[in-house]
Amino acid sequence: MLESCGSEGTEVRPFAYFAPATLDEALETFRREGEGGRPLAGGTDLVVQLKEGGHKFPYPRYLVSVRRLPELRVTEWRDDEGLRLGAAVTMAEVCRHPLVQERYRVLVDGASLVGSWQTMNMATVGGNLCNAAPSADTASPLLVLGAKAHIIGLGGERVVPLEEFFLGPGKTVLGHGDILVELLIPPPLPRCGAAYARHTPRARMDIAVVGVAAWVSLDEAGRVAEARIALGAVAPTPIRARRAEAALMGRLPTEDVLEEAARLAQEECSPISDVRGSAAFRRHLVGVMTKRMLKEALARAGG
Secondary structure, three states: OEEEOOOOOOOOOOEEEEOOOOHHHHHHHHHHHOOOEEEEOOOOOHHHHHHOOOOOOOOOOEEEEOOOOHHHOOEEEEOOOEEEEEOOOEHHHHHHOHHHHHHOHHHHHHHOOOOOHHHHOOOEHHHHHHOOOOOOOOHHHHHHOOOEEEEEEOOEEEEEEHHHOEEEOOEEOOOOOOEEEEEEEOOOOOOEEEEEEEEOOOOOOOOOOEEEEEEEEEOOOOOEEEEEEEEEOOOOOOEEOHHHHHHHOOOOOOHHHHHHHHHHHHHHOOOOOEOOEOHHHHHHHHHHHHHHHHHHHHHHHOO
16 A cells, blocks of 8 residues: 655645555455545546545545556457457557457547547546546447446446446446446447547547537448437436437438438537537537538448
């Protein structure tokens, strides 16, 4: 155990730090130390929160590093299950992995936008999700991919669809001693494609004003057999646009059909106005970007 204290002029308060070598050791640390602990992976979000002095989130008594736990570093393909993506895999590793590039390009779309290259070398997929920001750039891509969260904690283990993982800004289903171990991503279907993009004032080092991911699967006649649309930064959590998805089902993806889906996606979001954009502006962006991402997803599907 190490103990850290904030230096003069900062608001970082003392906390204990543990670096277990195995997942079992990490769980035992949470069991032994009790409430008030948090897992630490890349730290790109958590360190900022610590410097803010816990104004937005409860300040932790202790941190448990999970960055180097073998169970969280897996990138493994199984023909019958798809991809097992460890929660401590970094954004840079996601972007460089040949299998992810080939079969889950939409995840590369999102991971490649998470800060600078220095940040991407530290930031992890699991951390991006556990921070539970509505604007998280990997959340929408993973939602349209149908990902599930594999969680192991003091009460055992469970698998949760990612749609049920987020409860609100900064809030997830994770409780005391729970660790997000990996993401389970189904194999891609034939004739499917997906794409993600966000709107930001700056190209990099910014968070999404709006983020949209779209995934489509086509039948042999070129009709939409299945569709998923996920919206970020326009609701308390990343959300699926269910009505927009339903409007595409069984139809040829003509300009009018895509326009209808975009309009429905606008109706399903609930954006707020803040210093980064008004609710009306965000809703407008949802329509424009939903149509654009559907077209990109169709192109990647060969439609």
